[in-house]
Amino acid sequence: MDPYEFLTRARTFHSVGRPEEALNEVRRGLASHPEDPGLLLYAAICATDMDDHAAALDYAKSLVGIAPDWSMAHYQLAVVYLQMKKLKEAEESVRYSIQLDPESDDAWAALSIILSRRSKHKESLEAAETALAIDADNTTALNSRAHALGMLGRKVEAMDAAKMAARQLPDDTNTHQILGWTALRSGRVDEAMQSFKEALRLDPNDDDAREGLLEALRGRFWPYRILLSYYFWISRFGTQVRWAIVIAIMIVPRVLRGVSERNPALGPFLLPIAALFVIFIWTQWFLAPLINVSLLFHKLGRYALTKGQTANALCILVLLAGTLVMGAGLLLAGKSTGTAGLLAGLGVLALFCLGGLGTYSKTEGLLKWGSVVVLTIFELIQLVVFLLGMFGTVDR
Amino acid sequence: MSVDPTVIAALRAALLTDPENIAMRLHVGQLLLDGNQAAEALKEATEVLNRQPTHGEALKLAEQASESAGDPIRASGYRRLREALGMASAQNLIESSLGSDLEPPYRSEPMRMTHRGDDAENDDDPEEVAGLRAVTSDLTLAQVAGMNDVKLRLEMAFLAPMRNPDLRKLYKKSLKGGLLLYGPPGCGKTFLARAIAGELGSKFLSIGLTDVVDMYIGESEKNLHRVFELARRNKPCVLFIDEIDALGRKRSLMRNSGERNVVNQLLSEMDGVEADNEGVYVLAATNHPWDVDSALRRPGRFDRTVLVLPPDALARAQILQGAMEDRPVNQLDYSKLADQAEDFSGADLVHWAEAASELAMADSIRKGTVRSVDMGDFKQAKKDVKPSTRPWFETAKNFAVYANEGGTYDDLIAYLKSRRWM
Numbered sequence: 027m028d029p030y031e032f033l034t035r036a037r038t039f040h041s042v043g044r045p046e047e048a049l050n051e052v053r054r055g056l057a058s059h060p061e062d063p064g065l066l067l068y069a070a071i072c073a074t075d076m077d078d079h080a081a082a083l084d085y086a087k088s089l090v091g092i093a094p095d096w097s098m099a100h101y102q103l104a105v106v107y108l109q110m111k112k113l114k115e116a117e118e119s120v121r122y123s124i125q126l127d128p129e130s131d132d133a134w135a136a137l138s139i140i141l142s143r144r145s146k147h148k149e150s151l152e153a154a155e156t157a158l159a160i161d162a163d164n165t166t167a168l169n170s171r172a173h174a175l176g177m178l179g180r181k182v183e184a185m186d187a188a189k190m191a192a193r194q195l196p197d198d199t200n201t202h203q204i205l206g207w208t209a210l211r212s213g214r215v216d217e218a219m220q221s222f223k224e225a226l227r228l229d230p231n232d233d234d235a236r237e238g239l240l241e242a243l244r245g246r247f248w249p250y251r252i253l254l255s256y257y258f259w260i261s262r263f264g265t266q267v268r269w270a271i272v273i274a275i276m277i278v279p280r281v282l283r284g285v286s287e288r289n290p291a292l293g294p295f296l297l298p299i300a301a302l303f304v305i306f307i308w309t310q311w312f313l314a315p316l317i318n319v320s321l322l323f324h325k326l327g328r329y330a331l332t333k334g335q336t337a338n339a340l341c342i343l344v345l346l347a348g349t350l351v352m353g354a355g356l357l358l359a360g361k362s363t364g365t366a367g368l369l370a371g372l373g374v375l376a377l378f379c380l381g382g383l384g385t386y387s388k389t390e391g392l393l394k395w396g397s398v399v400v401l402t403i404f405e406l407i408q409l410v411v412f413l414l415g416m417f418g419t420v421d422r
Numbered sequence: 423m424s425v426d427p428t429v430i431a432a433l434r435a436a437l438l439t440d441p442e443n444i445a446m447r448l449h450v451g452q453l454l455l456d457g458n459q460a461a462e463a464l465k466e467a468t469e470v471l472n473r474q475p476t477h478g479e480a481l482k483l484a485e486q487a488s489e490s491a492g493d494p495i496r497a498s499g500y501r502r503l504r505e506a507l508g509m510a511s512a513q514n515l516i517e518s519s520l521g522s523d524l525e526p527p528y529r530s531e532p533m534r535m536t537h538r539g540d541d542a543e544n545d546d547d548p549e550e551v552a553g554l555r556a557v558t559s560d561l562t563l564a565q566v567a568g569m570n571d572v573k574l575r576l577e578m579a580f581l582a583p584m585r586n587p588d589l590r591k592l593y594k595k596s597l598k599g600g601l602l603l604y605g606p607p608g609c610g611k612t613f614l615a616r617a618i619a620g621e622l623g624s625k626f627l628s629i630g631l632t633d634v635v636d637m638y639i640g641e642s643e644k645n646l647h648r649v650f651e652l653a654r655r656n657k658p659c660v661l662f663i664d665e666i667d668a669l670g671r672k673r674s675l676m677r678n679s680g681e682r683n684v685v686n687q688l689l690s691e692m693d694g695v696e697a698d699n700e701g702v703y704v705l706a707a708t709n710h711p712w713d714v715d716s717a718l719r720r721p722g723r724f725d726r727t728v729l730v731l732p733p734d735a736l737a738r739a740q741i742l743q744g745a746m747e748d749r750p751v752n753q754l755d756y757s758k759l760a761d762q763a764e765d766f767s768g769a770d771l772v773h774w775a776e777a778a779s780e781l782a783m784a785d786s787i788r789k790g791t792v793r794s795v796d797m798g799d800f801k802q803a804k805k806d807v808k809p810s811t812r813p814w815f816e817t818a819k820n821f822a823v824y825a826n827e828g829g830t831y832d833d834l835i836a837y838l839k840s841r842r843w844m
Binding site: 041227228230231326 | 631634635638639667668669671674675676677678681710712713817819820821823824825827844
């Protein structure tokens with residue numbers, strides 16, 4: 027058989043959603059034609075689709091070695107790097123591919139995605155527009171353009187672009203997901219929710235859309251919407267600037283307090299602002315995990331939470347209920363309010379820990395088991411305090 | 423090649439009631455030609471050409487028949503006509519099915535199940551077209567372990583009306599239709615399909631993934647049409663399409679229009695636009711029901727969907743027992759083993775049994791004496807065998823939550839809730 031026949035069969039397997047079989051077919055072809063660029067390219071594509079990064083990289087690299095002047099080879103290598111989140115290498119490869127063939131809309135679209143991941147949204151927008159100038163229907167570029175506009179804060183244009191993309195690509199999960207995020211950025215929570223639901227209907231395993239749905243559900247509470255606008259605003263900057271902003275916000279209340287101590291006359295103006303900053307910082311700390319508790323009772327929210335988030339929310343729920351029941355018990359039994367206060371204080375401390383876990387833990391395992399451990403420790407302490415308060419001699 | 427004259431007679435009788443069935447007429451013509459009745463074959467070919475003057479396969483048959491009948495001038499006339507129409511070089515399916523040496527464009531999947539019972543029925547040689555055979559299945563639903571809910575639903579929706587023609591007539595229940603089996607891999611969807619065919623006493627025709635791929639590469643729509651024609655000729659016949667998410671893939675997932683055409687063709691074949699599907703039941707199975715084009719779920723096509731779940735404890739015990747049949751065993755408590763194997767698919771169970779047997783064999787080789795497979799082997803083998811169905815349910819859950827339009831996944835939701843996975 028000549029390579030073309032293997033390739034045809036592989037393509038067919040691939041197009042009916044069987045990348046494993048497609049790769050087998052390509053491998054069979056490569057056994058007799060080990061240096062066929064078409065087969066190598068397809069091998070890299072299939073391995074990429076199977077998330078087999080190591081194999082994909084192998085194939086793509088040998089392809090570049092065999093056909094160094096073929097723009098597709100460099101493009102595919104860039105796609106593999108992009109999937110491996112090696113953004114610098116990806117950008118290098120895709121730029122080389124564009125040098126070889128400046129008319130490839132796919133390469134420009136890939137460049138747009140890579141730049142967006144590197145938080146270079148202005149350049150990303152330009153690359154997307156170049157791709158669209160070559161082919162106005164390029165799916166990736168349409169999506170990436172809408173995304174870039176949103177990230178640049180050009181809300182109206184972003185919304186137009188995202189809606190246009192959704193009309194053009196009604197079956198594309200990504201498009202609906204981007205429309206969702208764009209709507210969320212403009213504060214249109216209901217529209218965002220609809221778009222995320224549509225994205226999830228098309229691909230229920232799309233994690234970005236699930237996260238978007240979660241944010242939209244939380245965004246139904248206005249304090250969280252303020253937090254969201256802050257998150258969106260800060261996400262426009264590069265990592266270093268982001269850190270600088272976060273640290274600045276932490277420092278501002280202290281500076282304000284220091285200034286007002288030295289100039290007591292300014293106190294009445296500066297201290298409320300400092301208080302607002304402090305509230306804002308604490309809100310960031312546990313608002314999302316607290317809202318997650320209410321999502322436990324929401325039809326879709328329940329499923330939008332990850333397992334770790336669900337565990338965390340359940341722990342917070344148990345903590346709140348436990349604190350409330352024990353505190354109420356003490357008060358109703360006419361015991362000292364001091365013990366009830368101690369219980370409440372312990373509850374707030376536990377909430378602080380659980381909230382921190384819920385907001386900042388990076389892994390599901392830490393979130394789940396960390397929450398369980400924190401809850402157990404605090405509930406035990408609370409129980410001891412409660413029992414001592416009820417039956418012990420600590421009553422004064 | 424000798425041809426059974428009774429087959430030809432039967433087909434001709436069928437043609438009297440269905441004179442417009444071109445595929446059947448061409449088939450008769452070919453059989454006549456093979457049976458050295460060239461003049462008769464030519465008659466059938468011209469009959470077709472009277473209806474469709476540019477029919478390539480008919481022209482080819484007419485050419486061959488004229489040649490055999492000793493009329494080369496007429497033969498060259500047909501050939502020129504064919505060349506003028508650009509068909510002479512077309513490597514069409516008929517050609518390969520007419521005994522050419524070329525590789526058939528699609529093959530039947532190798533039979534996965536052995537036939538039980540006597541071979542008496544195999545004497546009546548089933549028809550074969552292009553390597554695809556309609557075979558009878560001796561398997562019955564009773565031989566399928568477990569799946570009682572599924573069997574009950576099948577019985578009510580499908581089997582009972584088919585066994586009782588009077589009732590069927592009374593309630594005007596049609597004898598065509600489709601059933602889509604879905605569920606985690608390795609849980610016996612294919613096995614169940616064969617059992618249904620056996621239960622109905624009908625012929626069984628199966629197309630798998632490789633056939634589908636070959637179909638896409640060849641003249642796809644025509645090939646698919648031929649498969650359905652074969653099923654119609656063999657009625658009552660169960661046409662089983664394994665991995666229907668490949669052949670009936672969501673058109674929105676397909677990039678090129680040629681591939682989408684195959685789905686369109688499948689839709690029109692299932693509707694029986696050109697030919698009557700009475701007596702053809704299309705069964706399909708998939709692990710990815712969410713990738714199946716939703717148009718295939720409309721009434722008249724796969725209007726019934728059945729979830730095939732992993733075997734329950736009783737079925738697991740039966741499957742294990744079946745797998746250990748003819749192997750030396752020592753005090754195996756199958757129900758105890760079955761209890762330890764929750765969420766195992768049928769394939770996982772068989773794998774487990776094999777792994778345990780392997781351990782006993784390795785031990786026997788080491789010690790130089792034959793030792794039977796015991797509970798200890800199973801215990802040890804279990805370390806390497808993990809239930810393969812959980813990841814499927816994880817994915818399926820998301821579809822049930824977000825994409826349950828029209829209650830497609832109600833069965834699945836009920837199961838997930840009963841397992842507290844949702």
